[in-house]
Amino acid sequence: MAVPPTITDVVFDFCGVLVDWQCRAALDGHYPKELVDAIVAPDDPYGFFDYEDRMDGGMLLADILPMVQADHGQDIADVFAYYIAHYGDALPSMVPGMETLLTDLRAAGIRTWGLTNWSSETFHFAFERFPVLQGLLEDTVVSGVERLHKPDAAIYELAQARFGLDPGHTLFLDDTARNVEGARTVGWHALRFHDAAQVRADLEDLHVLEGNEERP
Template identity: 30%
Template sequence: MEIKNIIFDFGGVLMDWNPRYFFKAYFNNDEKMEYFLENIAQTSWNEEQDRGRTLSEGTEIQVKKFPDWEKEIRAYYDNWTTMLKSDIPDNVEVLRKLGKTHYHLFGLTNWSEETFPYALETYDFFQLFDGKIVVSGTEKLIKPDPKIWHILLERYNLQAQESVFIDDNPKNIEIAQSLGFATVHITPETNLEQELIDLGIQFG
């Protein structure tokens, strides 16, 4: 079946976000930083904000659990924009090329509803999606829950078999494949344009 739609995850695909970009200088001690990110402000905690919990509620929950780390926990979302270091230029260039083709572009991202507007306003390439972006924090669902892909398909009347899904998380790729999407798994070595060409995408 001919590919008509190309769906991008954002973090790790188009945006370089990592809490270490802030906390490396904050702690000036890699061991302490890693302990904090693995045990106090861990990924599973941040994901609940991506699922729709407010930043303030998430912060207060963690401060209550780990009062000795209150200052560091409060610093997390206060300095979130520093963690969003930059775009990922090679992949953004591919997105811009796709914007000049007949393919339809969509976003499907695990992102807090409160922080996503900053990225939207700061990086102009998001305009290429023409508002066709499903944000986990708004939907109160996060990947890899298959329901969030179904929201995308139903909202924009898409067929998975006519769509390519691009993500850096292997679990998300696995679920997308099970739903019938063609996929590109982004790693630091991935040549996104070539991967899409291999799937039959034409850049003109």
């Protein structure tokens, strides 16, 4: 039987892992339902996710809005600008069980960190909405600030250097498969996140947490 690695550090993605992100929550009640349905659909004709992804890579809203206007007109550009200005409304809650999990990891002597694809102009909403996170994470690397982007190796290597991580003793959790693979390419252990119960069981299997029951 393989001996599990000794994990000293756990690095967390944010959206879909620590915090719930719902684009619709920022737009419902402010724009027609048909328009909101189109924006949040997987085949969104207005490309909100693509514009957000560019902001996650370091572009600023002032650079993006002319693109939206050119592609889809002023009305859609105004919707996108409203969405970014009210981004905190798209963060309705922390992911259930994750505050407790972070607390338990820190109590067990495990260092906890953040590594997120997020715009430099909207990331502040995460800590404003959920200030407990700032206390439970020792530091966070934000793609839009660094102008780097998961799953590129450079952003993991930057986090590794900044946090003082030993890759063989580092575990990364992300809900996106390509980001998990990106972490593995730089030698980190990495797991795809589904929910707090699943990751708690994985951590127990790795002897990072020893049989703790999830508290309410």
